[in-house]
Amino acid sequence: DAGVTQSPTHLIKTRGQHVTLRCSPISGHKSVSWYQQVLGQGPQFIFQYYEKEERGRGNFPDRFSARQFPNYSSELNVNALLLGDSALYLCASSLSSNQPQHFGDGTRLSIL
């Protein structure tokens, strides 16, 4: 079975641009979460979606938004990119709240 897949794997943008990152969860998983991992730190929670509804939001500015589609795939959008948005963006899916989250390999976003 395919794991969590994310696209693209790498992305280079300049300040002020916007970006869309995509995630396909493991088949049967209805919960998708997004995390930002800055170099040298642990992942920081951005959003969680379950059954197409936002279930949680971390401490990130409104420039960050996300949505989940009927097939449970998800997009993370970031507007007005800043240098500090450079990070590895991880998507994770799970069956339910007390089950482990399974992570994709992430999208490496570099802001110039």
Added chain:
Amino acid sequence: AQSVAQPEDQVNVAEGNPLTVKCTYSVSGNPYLFWYVQYPNRGLQFLLKYITGDNLVKGSYGFEAEFNKSQTSFHLKKPSALVSDSALYFCAVRDLSRDDKIIFGKGTRLHILP
């Protein structure tokens, strides 16, 4: 608020020796605890979890973790380290309050010396 702490930035262990990676937690209510491993340029891989039950939890790749409620610890252990165990290890707690999310520690880099 839920939190986890990993007091060691790096742990060095000789191949074949036992290893321990430390984690302490702070939660309100019952803890849902996890260990993940991250290899270079990869996402996180699930190793093991504690929700309820036995305090010694067995996971993937020969790893295990000991839940200690009185010390609020959840240390990761392995009886005999392999060079291939060298990676970044994250302890995490599931926060089931208003936002259903995982809170990660800052990570511990494990070096297994041949």
